[in-house]
Amino acid sequence: AQKITQTQPGMFVQEKEAVTLDCTYDTSDPSYGLFWYKQPSSGEMIFLIYQGSYDQQNATEGRYSLNFQKARKSANLVISASQLGDSAMYFCAMRESNTGGFKTIFGAGTRLFVKA
Amino acid sequence: GAGVSQSPSNKVTEKGKDVELRCDPISGHTALYWYRQRLGQGLEFLIYFQGNSAPDKSGLPSDRFSAERTGESVSTLTIQRTQQEDSAVYLCASSLGSTGELFFGEGSRLTVL
Numbered sequence: 124a125q126k127i128t129q130t131q132p133g134m135f136v137q138e139k140e141a142v143t144l145d146c147t148y149d150t151s152d153p154s155y156g157l158f159w160y161k162q163p164s165s166g167e168m169i170f171l172i173y174q175g176s177y178d179q180q181n182a183t184e185g186r187y188s189l190n191f192q193k194a195r196k197s198a199n200l201v202i203s204a205s206q207l208g209d210s211a212m213y214f215c216a217m218r219e220s221n222t223g224g225f226k227t228i229f230g231a232g233t234r235l236f237v238k239a
Numbered sequence: 240g241a242g243v244s245q246s247p248s249n250k251v252t253e254k255g256k257d258v259e260l261r262c263d264p265i266s267g268h269t270a271l272y273w274y275r276q277r278l279g280q281g282l283e284f285l286i287y288f289q290g291n292s293a294p295d296k297s298g299l300p301s302d303r304f305s306a307e308r309t310g311e312s313v314s315t316l317t318i319q320r321t322q323q324e325d326s327a328v329y330l331c332a333s334s335l336g337s338t339g340e341l342f343f344g345e346g347s348r349l350t351v352l
Contacts (some may be wrong), residue, residue: 159338166328168343214281216341225340226295227272227334229282 126150127230129179135236143190144200144233148154157198158217158227159189162199163211171213174198202235210237241265245331245344252321253352260316260347264333272341273316274330275300282330283308288314310340 128147131198136142148157159171172183174189182189190199202209212234244263254260264271273285273325288308299305303321308314318325328348332341 168330168341170333170340171344173340197289216282220340221292225270225289226284226287228284229274231281 126152126214126219126228127191128231129215129230131233132231133234133236134203136206136209137195137237137238141201141203142205142235144215146198146230147195148198148202148215149215150196150217150219152219154220155192156225157189157191158201158216158218159187159198159208160214160229161211162214162232168214173185174202205237207237207239210235240288243331243342243344245329247347248345249348249350251350251352255320257317257319258330258349258352260318260329260349262316262331262333262344264312264313264314264331265335265342267311267335268333268342269311269336270334272332272334273306273314275327276330276346277327285316286330289338298334305326315343318349321349323351325349328352 126149130145154175157174161169161171172182172184172187172189174191181191186203188201212232214229214232216227218225246261269290271288274282276282286306287295303319306316328346330346332343334341
């Protein structure tokens with residue numbers, strides 16, 4: 124069963140506008156973490172933001188915020204004031220406990236195109 | 240350097256040959272991951288090492304794939320009898336214990352002819 128679902132293969136946004144990238148997850152572990160990573164065309168993986176399952180407030184990092192809705196098991200990434208450099212693949216990831224430690228798995232990704 | 244180091248950065252091999260990919264994690268990071276990323280696709284979990292615990296091998300696609308890690312240091316991913324479908328970028332990542340984000344290497348691009 125798919126544990127991390129990103130339903131938007133591609134998204135377009137106008138420069139300077141906000142965009143929301145969707146992510147839903149499935150876990151029975153009460154303690155888990157959610158991450159977003161950016162992968163530009165260069166291929167490097169860039170950590171953007173983290174949300175813990177027990178965190179009361181939504182995480183924010185500069186122009187990035189995570190809209191965490193625990194009951195709905197969603198962890199959408201909001202990018203405000205989009206810039207041309209935001210054009211990239213974006214991956215949602217979940218870290219959950221398993222025997223021996225914590226495993227991190229990734230969604231299929233959303234490709235974001237920022238238009239000038 | 241201070242980051243995750245992977246080698247080789249590029250490997251071209253013939254079908255049926257064995258390959259070894261190496262990952263040198265950030266010093267002190269107890270967790271180490273291998274992922275496979277085919278062109279235009281997401282990250283496919285392969286294997287996870289956490290300290291001295293038994294590795295989680297649940298993502299290895301076949302018995303041609305294996306990985307080792309000595310303590311909390313270097314890891315090698317071995318692919319035996321390579322097939323064309325093994326062509327991908329193999330990404331290694333490490334993290335500080337069970338918390339914190341993953342730090343990724345630049346990947347090893349494998350091309351099987």
